[in-house]
Amino acid sequence: MSISRFCRSLGLCLQTMPKFHYAVRSGRSVGVFNSWDECSTQVNGYGGARYKKFGTAQEAWDFVNAERDPNPHFSQSSQPARQYNKGCSYPSYGYKTKRAPASTSYAAASLGSDYSFTPEPAPVFTPEYTHPMSYSNKRKHEPPAEESYSNSYKKARNYRTGSASSYSSSVSSSTSSSPSPSSSSGNSAGSGRAVVYTDGSCESNGRRGARAGVGVYWGDNNPYNTSERLDGRQTNQRAEIAAAIRAVETAKSRNIKELTLYTDSKYTMNSMNDWIHRWKVNGWKTAGKKDVLNKQELQTLDGLCQEVNVDWKYVPGHANIKGNEEADSLARAGARMPPL
Amino acid sequence: MSISRFCRSLGLCLQTMPKFHYAVRSGRSVGVFNSWDECSTQVNGYGGARYKKFGTAQEAWDFVNAERDPNPHFSQSSQPARQYNKGCSYPSYGYKTKRAPASTSYAAASLGSDYSFTPEPAPVFTPEYTHPMSYSNKRKHEPPAEESYSNSYKKARNYRTGSASSYSSSVSSSTSSSPSPSSSSGNSAGSGRAVVYTDGSCESNGRRGARAGVGVYWGDNNPYNTSERLDGRQTNQRAEIAAAIRAVETAKSRNIKELTLYTDSKYTMNSMNDWIHRWKVNGWKTAGKKDVLNKQELQTLDGLCQEVNVDWKYVPGHANIKGNEEADSLARAGARMPPL
RNA sequence: CGACACCAACUCAG
DNA sequence: CTGAGTTGGTGTCG
Numbered sequence: 001m002s003i004s005r006f007c008r009s010l011g012l013c014l015q016t017m018p019k020f021h022y023a024v025r026s027g028r029s030v031g032v033f034n035s036w037d038e039c040s041t042q043v044n045g046y047g048g049a050r051y052k053k054f055g056t057a058q059e060a061w062d063f064v065n066a067e068r069d070p071n072p073h074f075s076q077s078s079q080p081a082r083q084y085n086k087g088c089s090y091p092s093y094g095y096k097t098k099r100a101p102a103s104t105s106y107a108a109a110s111l112g113s114d115y116s117f118t119p120e121p122a123p124v125f126t127p128e129y130t131h132p133m134s135y136s137n138k139r140k141h142e143p144p145a146e147e148s149y150s151n152s153y154k155k156a157r158n159y160r161t162g163s164a165s166s167y168s169s170s171v172s173s174s175t176s177s178s179p180s181p182s183s184s185s186g187n188s189a190g191s192g193r194a195v196v197y198t199d200g201s202c203e204s205n206g207r208r209g210a211r212a213g214v215g216v217y218w219g220d221n222n223p224y225n226t227s228e229r230l231d232g233r234q235t236n237q238r239a240e241i242a243a244a245i246r247a248v249e250t251a252k253s254r255n256i257k258e259l260t261l262y263t264d265s266k267y268t269m270n271s272m273n274d275w276i277h278r279w280k281v282n283g284w285k286t287a288g289k290k291d292v293l294n295k296q297e298l299q300t301l302d303g304l305c306q307e308v309n310v311d312w313k314y315v316p317g318h319a320n321i322k323g324n325e326e327a328d329s330l331a332r333a334g335a336r337m338p339p340l
Numbered sequence: 341m342s343i344s345r346f347c348r349s350l351g352l353c354l355q356t357m358p359k360f361h362y363a364v365r366s367g368r369s370v371g372v373f374n375s376w377d378e379c380s381t382q383v384n385g386y387g388g389a390r391y392k393k394f395g396t397a398q399e400a401w402d403f404v405n406a407e408r409d410p411n412p413h414f415s416q417s418s419q420p421a422r423q424y425n426k427g428c429s430y431p432s433y434g435y436k437t438k439r440a441p442a443s444t445s446y447a448a449a450s451l452g453s454d455y456s457f458t459p460e461p462a463p464v465f466t467p468e469y470t471h472p473m474s475y476s477n478k479r480k481h482e483p484p485a486e487e488s489y490s491n492s493y494k495k496a497r498n499y500r501t502g503s504a505s506s507y508s509s510s511v512s513s514s515t516s517s518s519p520s521p522s523s524s525s526g527n528s529a530g531s532g533r534a535v536v537y538t539d540g541s542c543e544s545n546g547r548r549g550a551r552a553g554v555g556v557y558w559g560d561n562n563p564y565n566t567s568e569r570l571d572g573r574q575t576n577q578r579a580e581i582a583a584a585i586r587a588v589e590t591a592k593s594r595n596i597k598e599l600t601l602y603t604d605s606k607y608t609m610n611s612m613n614d615w616i617h618r619w620k621v622n623g624w625k626t627a628g629k630k631d632v633l634n635k636q637e638l639q640t641l642d643g644l645c646q647e648v649n650v651d652w653k654y655v656p657g658h659a660n661i662k663g664n665e666e667a668d669s670l671a672r673a674g675a676r677m678p679p680l
Numbered sequence: 681c682g683a684c685a686c687c688a689a690c691u692c693a694g
Numbered sequence: 695c696t697g698a699g700t701t702g703g704t705g706t707c708g
Binding site: 542544545546547550575576577578580605606607610611614615626627628632633634 | 697698699700701702703
């Protein structure tokens with residue numbers, strides 16, 4: 001009767017219960033699961049884990065395998081990175097500690113070798129792509145192809161020392177050396193290659209009160225990290241481009257010639273890698289014969305790229321990739337600054 | 341240059357350092373704080389507290405002051421409502437007491453006088469809305485700006501007496517109840533209109549051991565009140581829909597033609613009021629081109645609504661609205677029942 | 681049609 | 695503070 005009807009309606013649900021796949025990646029657990037709970041218990045007690053939900057197992061594995069890049073950022077940072085922390089600097093970033101330990105776990109999470117994280121050796125391949133998907137190649141869905149960074153000079157670095165310890169420990173060594181970034185040796189190396197994460201954000205994107213900000217992350221406590229409000233039209237895309245502009249601009253001023261730039265904006269990356277070539281010859285017309293919208297800023301960025309060799313890399317958003325998360329925070333903070 | 345720009349950006353950060361305000365409302369503590377810690381320690385040891393984060397102190401205070409409305413609904417319940425408690429239904433309601441004392445303390449929490457919690461005397465007004473916001477209006481994403489509703493009949497009510505006393509004391513005193521329109525007879529009236537509160541809950545929502553329950557509240561001691569375990573997929577949204585289904589189902593069986601249904605689930609309300617129309621013509625596809633997830637139960641509910649005229653009303657959750665709180669208790673109790 | 685991103689809202693939980 | 699359950703939208707391109 002009414003009960004039975006109720007039950008019937010619910011009963012049917014069982015068979016149509018949507019099924020998802022969850023991927024985890026943290027300092028000590030990586031894998032794909034069929035439920036959030038399996039997933040979360042897997043990293044029980046560990047704080048920094050990040051998860052993501054996917055519609056298919058394939059996508060989930062893609063996520064897990066993505067970003068194995070040890071990500072040796074500004075690794076040349078031989079010094080403890082000069083404490084630098086007093087004066088100004090973005091208070092909201094790293095604010096309320098709890099951030100510090102994160103950097104530690106990051107070190108662990110970065111490499112896939114020195115920590116045994118899961119019962120089964122998690123299938124590490126995926127027919128799909130491998131994270132540091134640099135998009136210089138034009139070919140679509142190519143075979144597993146290892147070529148790509150199979151190489152991997154594994155560079156058995158001692159990560160732990162890298163960030164965490166240096167952070168929490170000696171803050172003292174402020175040997176009067178002013179926080180001047182140009183100290184040659186530090187992470188401000190005026191040469192060689194560098195890695196940077198870029199992100200833009202835009203509160204209320206597409207609505208009236210929209211406010212956008214850009215974030216550029218070079219590494220923990222790196223003085224070149226940037227968080228600022230976007231000027232002009234407040235949209236997510238412009239913010240994303242502006243972040244890249246700022247990054248390359250900074251690289252240029254630091255005399256960096258080779259820059260690996262991570263962004264989660266395919267729009268920006270594809271614009272610079274693929275589409276711009278066509279636009280240059282067709283008068284900046286979209287496939288639909290309309291004007292390319294952010295032509296100006298795209299051209300600015302292109303100009304900068306003539307002076308700094310930028311290797312564009314895509315990183316999935318909200319995927320717990322440290323650099324991306326940091327850039328995101330910076331961008332979000334920037335969006336909250338007063339209008340220019 | 342680049343450096344100075346950097347500093348400038350950092351300087352800006354300082355002045356725009358994001359600041360939040362936290363409001364608490366529980367049996368023995370009400371207030372607004374500047375940090376989560378202050379806020380949470382304030383209600384140390386007490387289980388039922390609810391928190392909320394706001395961007396401005398004003399909003400936080402609004403929350404604290406919000407909803408003093410005793411909400412005299414379905415007041416027509418003249419009879420002591422036959423104690424009725426034996427048979428089937430909601431076994432675990434009132435279970436684990438803590439409810440009784442809570443109601444007492446609620447009285448204290450309602451007014452801001454008998455306990456000194458904050459330096460300045462909480463502003464008690466709020467320019468916002470007044471509770472029974474019915475959503476017949478259709479306006480799309482409205483701008484942050486608003487002329488409008490200056491109106492605001494402030495309704496200078498006597499809050500302190502309103503809820504607390506009536507709750508703990510006689511359920512019988514039908515005398516005072518004025519706003520009962522088509523009361524006619526007891527709450528079992530087989531005609532006219534009725535008012536009902538609906539709620540769903542789901543412990544560990546999104547995790548493995550999730551257990552969901554539904555709650556339907558028609559009035560104190562009303563035999564139609566419902567508290568049961570949800571079957572099928574255990575999610576908060578399904579519970580919320582199921583509660584509405586059960587309410588309308590009951591209304592139908594009672595031969596009620598006009599039902600005012602209060603829910604705190606915009607998901608459910610919007611589904612029935614707005615979105616379903618589009619779904620019916622687009623093959624139940626979400627804006628993101630994916631399948632609508634709870635199609636089945638939504639259709640069941642829609643079917644019921646063809647037989648009972650339901651007036652959907654939204655009530656904010658955790659706002660001390662009597663009916664909503666009761667439905668919440670019933671739902672929570674339902675979630676603790678054994679699986680079906 | 682596809683893709684990435686950026687948001688908005690309400691719940692339910694821990 | 696962290697997460698899921700769910701929906702709605704724009705920004706942009708091919």
